[in-house]
Amino acid sequence: MPKIICGEAAGCINGGRLWDRMFDLAQYGALPNGGVNRQALCDEEILARHCLVRWGKAMGLEPSNDAAGNLFLRYRGTQPNLPAVMVGSHIDSQPTGGKFDGPYGVLAALESVEAIIDAGIRPQRNIDVVSWMNEEGSRFAPGMMGSAVFSGARKLEHILEIRDKAGISVERELKKVLAAEPDVPRRPLGDKPAAFLEAHIEQGTVIESANKTIGVVTGMQGKRTFHVYVTGEESHAGTSARRTRRDALVSAIDIVHALQQAMWDAEDVTQFTIGMFTVSPNAPSVVPGRVVFSLDLRHPDAAKLRDLGDEIPKICQAARGRCEASVSQLLHDPPLEFPAAIRQLLCTAASALGVGWMEMPSFAGHDSRYLHYVCPTGMIFIPCQDGISHNEVESIRKDDAMDGARVLAESVLALANATSAIWP
């Protein structure tokens, strides 16, 4: 176990600076109702990345990026050849997202490093503040792209081919983002970090309900995502008789109805969401010829997740009526548990700083999933108001943000001062 918490770095956390940076960053892609639309690789994200680089350089950090569009800001340690400790999250948002989902983790990481610097501490290991490319997956699905490529879970070539609804590829947009950073050196992909920590807003009400400040994350529920394609035939709403129609919307609605019944869970553990549902040609007097919709299925139990997901193609075929239906799986991430030693470190730091904490699972997916496969990884959550996230009204408390950064700063510092391999 790394050396324990002395509180010097935490004492230098500047809550006002952290808070102001969150609002400054939220200007890039700001929406009229206080939210943010800064989907991965858009022009607003380019400007937000430039802003991160400016802040990092101002405190003496060394920026770099990699071929997957991940952005790093390095505080050089006294033994720079040791594997680095990484800390961060993402700055891309949902189409109508909030200010904190993602940016809090990146900016709390930046604040942690600035506090360590302000405390006059130079740790042994390099500390890399990181912003992972496309965590949300709203424009280019699936999400967590940058961390998946970094960790080797996905191939770069594969993600470059993915396209958004307008047919624009990740390759094209990524080229644009990297070309806009001519002064940022390129680092090789797939460096193996010493450890990774991520702070994030909870996006639920567990911490709030327990009257705590910090959730130390035990692990993540599993997730499978699918696209369902329903193909019928376009025809005229006034002249085609019902019995001759092959109405893709009618079939899609029947499929959705059948899926909702099959996924119904009285205990409300299974999570099943259809977030994207696109009809074409989507004209009032044309019988729809095609519907594409997304399925997002989550469960903390690996076997249950597997069995429920495996039912999906059968249900779609049984309910498709006079149309064709096909199902493709985008993602199958089993449930995971973070290492006990990292969780212990985070709990110890919170206790030493007098911050109320609890252990809890993560119901959302995060970049930590993929880092978990390559290095010791852990997460902390801070509360978000009423658990509302992926929504413009998403909100957090300044004191919670500051306490989260304090716990993060001490934990990062402890890891960065661990001389040998962090785990036995």
Add this chain to the structure above:
Amino acid sequence: MPKIICGEAAGCINGGRLWDRMFDLAQYGALPNGGVNRQALCDEEILARHCLVRWGKAMGLEPSNDAAGNLFLRYRGTQPNLPAVMVGSHIDSQPTGGKFDGPYGVLAALESVEAIIDAGIRPQRNIDVVSWMNEEGSRFAPGMMGSAVFSGARKLEHILEIRDKAGISVERELKKVLAAEPDVPRRPLGDKPAAFLEAHIEQGTVIESANKTIGVVTGMQGKRTFHVYVTGEESHAGTSARRTRRDALVSAIDIVHALQQAMWDAEDVTQFTIGMFTVSPNAPSVVPGRVVFSLDLRHPDAAKLRDLGDEIPKICQAARGRCEASVSQLLHDPPLEFPAAIRQLLCTAASALGVGWMEMPSFAGHDSRYLHYVCPTGMIFIPCQDGISHNEVESIRKDDAMDGARVLAESVLALANATSAIWP
């Protein structure tokens, strides 16, 4: 009754010229699979209008347009102060429409006039070939906008405010279309024609099944259209529990299911279509906060149409679950019957020319609906292959197109030579 058919104009119908013009016009907004995307007031429609004006001028017709964007090509009669006979249809298309729905009627009208000219005939009345603005209503709903304003059924100010999905107004796009025709004189709105005739593809299989060439249209079934707005709350697909969600897609699907059951008609007379269904933010891992969908309800019986339509708001409220729902009606057009004298004229013309005909209702709406309110109006249909329309594969036979133009030419000429009011 106007003087009867002598066949001189029909004898000058040039089937090759008519056929070539349909393919020439289909270049504006051509799609890769042979169809057309030329939605109302788009740039491709501007070019198609210029093409019509060129063709009309080449045969000596006088172009004009009105403030509602309707385009006219006048063949001046020997008594130009008498009300004109109008003949035409529309050239706008569905997003993935065919080459013939609309253009056939405009180009058969143009061919009729060219045949009358080629036969050396100058009738007493002016003949106006017309292309009505926005019949389809796919970009700007509802459709039949130009003919509705022309006939006084809708106010120009009202349609100018209507916006497409991108928030662009009819006013802005109409200004662009009219500005692109600086050499075309503006005529006043709401001229009262002597009569109106429209040729159109059937968009069903009635004529085909009866082995006829021409359908003389008896009237139109009634139509009501609605928009349903379902409002819930956006939340995170991984962290929000089902029982706390206000998922607008779940409520919308329940509403659609309930509506489909209520509108179910074992005899397949009632037509009920949901052609547009738009989810926001439409992102895979966000619980949808809002769904808007269209309802298109058609029935030949006025009382049944009224009663079914009046049920819709109640059904939506009963099935909305934890979300809000509101319903707005866009259109309520009762069933109508075209005047017997015009139908008789069309049947007589077809018989005189030896073209097989039958009487039949129109299941689709057409601009003739609104013209029917201001002048004696009639329609003929020609078969379209397998009844498929509003689809890129829409197809017709060249011989049928020619026969339709022959019947149209003789009928238009008979009306244009009627010196006094055409009806008793």
